[in-house]
Amino acid sequence: MKIKRKHGIMCIIALLCISILGTFGAVSANAAVPRIIDTKTYAAKLDLAPSLVAEWNRENQAEEYATYTATMRPSNVIVHVNENLDAVKKGTDEKIGTLAEIYTALKGLKTSGVLTVVYVHDSATVASLSTWLRENDIYDIAVMSGDAALVKSARTANESIRGIVDYSAQTAELSLSEVVKETNTSFAHIVALSAEQATSDAVYYLHARFKAVWTYAEIADEFDLFAAVSSGAYGIITNADTRTLYPLYDTYEQNSIARPFYNIGHRGLPMSMPENTLECCVSAYKGGATAVEIDMKVSADDEIFIMHDSDLSARTDGPAKDPENMTLAQLRQYKVTKNSNGQEVGEPCSIPTIDDIFKYFQTVEDCVLVCEIKTVKEKIVELFANKLRQYNMYDKVVVIAFSQSMLLSMKEKIPEIPTAYLNGCTQGTAAGDLKSLQKHNTICDARNDHMYFEERNLKNRGYLAYAWTYYSLAEVKAAAITGIVGITNNYADTLRDCQKRIIPSESYTVAVDTNLSNAKFTADVETYGRETTEEELSVFAYRKSEHGAQVILQSERDGYILYSNPISVSFTSVPPGGDENPPPPDENQGGNEGMAPSDDKKSGCGSVVTPFGVTGTAFMLCGIAGILLRRRKGVKAEK
Secondary structure, three states: OOOHHHHHHHHHHHHHHHHHHHHHHHHHOOHHHHOOOOOOOOOOOOOOOOOOEEEEOOOHHHHHOOOOOOHHOEEEEEEEEEEOOEOOOOOOOOOEEEEEHHHHHEEEEEEEEOEEEOOOOHHHHHHHHHHHHHHOOOOEEEEEEHHHHHHHHHHHOOOOOOEEOOOOOOOOOOOOHHHHHHHHHOOEEEEEEEOOOOOOOHHHHHOOOEEEEEEOOOOOOHHHHHHHHHOOOEEOOOOOOOOHHHHHHHHOOOOEEEOOEEEEOOOOOOOOOOOOOOOHHHHHHHHOOEEEEEEEEOOOOOOOOOOOOHHHHOEEOOOOOOHOOOOHHHHHHOEEEEOOOOEEEEEEEEOOOOOOOHHHHHHOOEEEEEEEEOOOOOOHHHHHHHHHHHHHOHEEEEEOOOOHHHHHHHHOOOOOOOOEEOOOOOHHHHHHHHHHHHOOOOOOEOOOOOOOOOOHHHHOOOOOOEEEEEOOOOHHHHHOOOOOEEEEEEOOHHHHHOOOEEEEOEEEEEEEOOHHHHHHEEEEEOOOOOOOEEEEEEEEEEEEEEOEEEEEEEEEEEEEEEEEEEEEEEEEEOOOOOOOOOOOOOOOOOOOOHOOOOOOOOOEEEEOOOOOOHHHHHHHHHHHHHHHHHHHOOOOOOO
16 A cells, blocks of 8 residues: 555656646747747638738727727738838828838737738838847748739848738739739748639639639628639628628538538548558549649659558568668569558559659649658759759649758749648747748648637738648548548549539529529539539528629538639519519628528538438547547557
8 A cells, every 4th residue: 555655646746747837848949939920810710711801991900909899900911011111001101101010919929819911012012010020030021012022032132921912903814823922932831812813723723722812892881801702712891890700600501611622632542552652642533632732752763653551562562771872673563452441442553653653643634733752862852853844744733742942942943833831830839930931931731629729820920721641531520520621532523513603694684673691593513523413402591682682692501511603693573463563672781681591501411400410420420539539649650
């Protein structure tokens, strides 16, 4: 008994020591954290709803925000400045404060601060800004401009700040591939677009290439907010009162998603075919993947080949040797025969090269290749650059890596290609993590679980929520309804029949006295398998005018709810037998009278709240629990 008591006391002492050491460790790790602004913006039913961004247009704006409930403040405030770093009203020389005063006031708001975005218009202002940032050791801030060269200049001089390129004033039609190239070479990861430019197709294209989209929106009523959300934008720039806007996100039903997610096939279809083969990648694409992830290594004779492991026998019929020590001709002797679990599956396939992958996918318009650098050979970046030029794959490729030195090499040698770091960003290490991400011009493995730095802080800084890797269908769908934009998973083909987007008809006409709240409209619903089915959809929100209405449709199936872009509906006269003197059109501005009823919302898989039924819901909960447990344990999924 005494021995047990002694052991118990020793355990308590040991725990106390560990606690004390942990405390000191935390202090050391968090030494720079005070300079990180915590943006505890509103957490709505619509997970990862667009960040709300304001513009500084009057003095004492920060004092007004101090009176707001902390979660109701905008995430960012855009401050237009001149060469003296005076804040000026947009498009004028009217002074409304100084940058130093505004930054300090926004950062110092109690409980939850607001991020500052500095809008620059000329090189002299960039020079003044750079001096001020260095003198005050400020890096948790963003620079924004309609001139990409100014953003690049500011980011080059201050590599730890964030960059935003504003295209909203451009009148010519945008080339989205050029937008990606220019934005990335300017070391920016946010693209600002006008409401007209920010179509759902444009947003989808840019998000697939790791570029977050903010859109300008003049929000006069709640329908305007819903329309901006329907674009899929990651942020909304508006001067409407955020205290009014945030609660509108709760209008959306549980399990709604703000934007279609990317179904990324992890090494192709690694559970049912030999992984990382051309056949496996093609099957993933044909099975519904919107992107395919592959692992790149370098052979002894400088050829890029596709393989995950450093042991040839792990996935092939070859010997237990490092494949990077073999020539391509030697590697061609062997076949890939195993899936990601090391099980023999399917027909044996050749070990592919990057040429094999590029030759097939260079003509595929709706699939992005996510190329992971899986080697320590630094020459891979130069070799990869040559292949990009040879096959002109610049607009079809993004690169990911665990190695920060590889990401830095990508930034220096192939700055056109967006990249992502395969580790995450946590609260305790946020200061160093953010500086590193900006230095390497990259995003990171960002998960949304409401517990870590990623959830709102990364979103509010424009870091898209891409996450690796999900190992069950339950985890994939759980990730989708928490707002993850890019979901790398082992089951891309199981999402083949799941809905991806709503494609409305070109025109709709209804009688002027139609009750739009209960109306149904026929539209095509496209699946990840690239098939469309005509379905009758209900109305989420509408706004009437004298001659017609704008309507947003919703599609409820597969465990989540999608929303359409606003569609135009024309009014006709009252049909025979109808009221000859109908009441005047409802000038509803998107209030409750303009919302579709939610008491009978059902999907083909059951109710919206329990979209998979009892068994499916259990799997969903297990998936969410698995995500949280894996995250809490700090276990990184095998990439």
